[in-house]
Amino acid sequence: MNFITPLSWDDTGFILTGIMNTVTISVVAIVLGTLLGLIVGFMRAESSRVVNALFGGLLDILRSVPLIIQLVLFSTFIGAMGHPLNPFVAGSIILSLYTMAFMSEVFRSGFESVHQSMMTSARSLGMTYWQTIFYIRLPIGLRAVFPSWLGVALSVIKDSALVSVIGYMELLRTSEQLISRTQQPLMILIGVGIFYFIISYPLSSYGRYVERKMTT
Amino acid sequence: MISIQNVHKSFGDLEVLKGVSLDVNDGEVVSIIGGSGSGKSTLLYCINAIENIQKGKIIVDGVDVHSKETNKDKMRQKLGMVFQQWNSFPHMTVLENAALAPRIVKKMSKAESIEIAKKELVHVGLGDKFDVYPTKMSGGQQQRLAIARALAMKPDCMLFDEVTSALDPELVGEVLDTLRLLADEGMTMICVTHEMGFARDVSDRVAYFHEGVIAEIGEAKQVITDPQNPLTQKFLSKVR
Numbered sequence: 001m002n003f004i005t006p007l008s009w010d011d012t013g014f015i016l017t018g019i020m021n022t023v024t025i026s027v028v029a030i031v032l033g034t035l036l037g038l039i040v041g042f043m044r045a046e047s048s049r050v051v052n053a054l055f056g057g058l059l060d061i062l063r064s065v066p067l068i069i070q071l072v073l074f075s076t077f078i079g080a081m082g083h084p085l086n087p088f089v090a091g092s093i094i095l096s097l098y099t100m101a102f103m104s105e106v107f108r109s110g111f112e113s114v115h116q117s118m119m120t121s122a123r124s125l126g127m128t129y130w131q132t133i134f135y136i137r138l139p140i141g142l143r144a145v146f147p148s149w150l151g152v153a154l155s156v157i158k159d160s161a162l163v164s165v166i167g168y169m170e171l172l173r174t175s176e177q178l179i180s181r182t183q184q185p186l187m188i189l190i191g192v193g194i195f196y197f198i199i200s201y202p203l204s205s206y207g208r209y210v211e212r213k214m215t216t
Numbered sequence: 217m218i219s220i221q222n223v224h225k226s227f228g229d230l231e232v233l234k235g236v237s238l239d240v241n242d243g244e245v246v247s248i249i250g251g252s253g254s255g256k257s258t259l260l261y262c263i264n265a266i267e268n269i270q271k272g273k274i275i276v277d278g279v280d281v282h283s284k285e286t287n288k289d290k291m292r293q294k295l296g297m298v299f300q301q302w303n304s305f306p307h308m309t310v311l312e313n314a315a316l317a318p319r320i321v322k323k324m325s326k327a328e329s330i331e332i333a334k335k336e337l338v339h340v341g342l343g344d345k346f347d348v349y350p351t352k353m354s355g356g357q358q359q360r361l362a363i364a365r366a367l368a369m370k371p372d373c374m375l376f377d378e379v380t381s382a383l384d385p386e387l388v389g390e391v392l393d394t395l396r397l398l399a400d401e402g403m404t405m406i407c408v409t410h411e412m413g414f415a416r417d418v419s420d421r422v423a424y425f426h427e428g429v430i431a432e433i434g435e436a437k438q439v440i441t442d443p444q445n446p447l448t449q450k451f452l453s454k455v456r
Contacts, residue, residue, distance in 0.1 A: 121303035
């Protein structure tokens with residue numbers, strides 16, 4: 001029997017699943033990470049130093065411990081507790097929290113970039129606190145940090161490859177399986193690299209388009 | 217009508233206003249002059265309840281501004297305020313800047329708010345700038361936009377906090393002309409200013425602030441050209 005078989009058209013379905021899974025977990029992490037990051041970033045910009053120190057410590061842990069360690073620790077811990085999660089759910093939770101930690105700092109700096117006197121001007125027109133947040137502080141702050149947001153979002157797509165270590169069938173893991181079967185790492189890794197580029201490129205070019213629109 | 221009664225205001229240990237009383241009648245223009253740190257800007261912030269006060273009372277059209285029962289957002293609609301820094305909303309066009317508060321605060325329809333914004337922008341001489349973003353305009357134009365934005369709320373009274381201090385000298389004139397126009401139309405105004413010529417020619421009364429109290433107040437021409445208090449004389453001799 002021959003265990004080494006060449007790459008064939010039958011493998012496209014397998015690769016496509018990997019691509020779809022990479023896209024899915026990236027979208028989930030970017031969306032959840034952005035929403036949570038907005039809330040945490042806003043709270044950090046508005047709260048006292050004590051609250052900030054607590055938040056800051058937690059975020060520092062999420063940002064400084066390598067993602068791969070967080071993934072393994074979390075899924076092992078949850079499994080040992082007797083509530084094993086499927087790799088997609090466990091991966092989504094950790095990747096979203098990891099993204100949130102970076103996003104919250106991005107948004108905090110955006111909120112803080114809007115000067116207090118701008119808010120005072122808005123309040124003097126009779127706007128309430130929340131109207132000032134929604135119509136003035138949020139839109140101005142978000143514009144200021146859009147390029148940084150895009151940078152984090154792009155790195156999440158690449159970081160999603162690490163979710164393979166807990167068994168999620170994303171693009172990298174499918175390629176590893178193909179490599180072990182076909183023994184053609186060079187060609188397959190080049191192909192996978194191209195796929196990551198194809199996934200990321202629309203986002204970064206859309207980002208450039210938005211930035212251009214905002215400056216005019 | 218604005219009635220300021222024995223107002224005290226401190227920032228921590230520093231007492232900035234030490235018992236200020238002043239009545240401003242409808243249609244009256246009062247200019248406040250004085251050195252930096254004399255408390256003149258702080259008084260405006262207190263009238264608008266941006267800053268709270270420790271003692272005394274400020275009554276605007278019968279409403280006690282600092283009372284706990286007062287809805288401050290509602291109260292501020294009666295008082296337009298323009299600051300030293302114009303703070304245009306950079307993400308909106310000139311027209312949207314002026315139409316925003318009438319629409320979201322007064323709950324006007326979009327068409328109504330646009331109409332009122334256009335009217336006030338023409339009023340301050342920005343009739344040709346509706347679709348321009350404020351960052352593309354000069355400081356003088358942005359300051360006039362700030363005035364139009366406040367006027368679009370149809371305030372009973374306007375508070376001006378050193379509105380020409382951050383402007384290049386050649387742009388001061390256009391903003392003062394706008395203030396003069398409003399004064400001629402009978403708007404009630406309190407202007408904190410360093411422009412002595414403006415204070416003399418446009419205001420009805422001038423108050424000189426010194427270390428948190430009104431050291432001298434009187435008819436504008438008299439205070440500026442013939443001050444009675446030695447402190448006012450000294451201040452005016454320095455700024456001239």
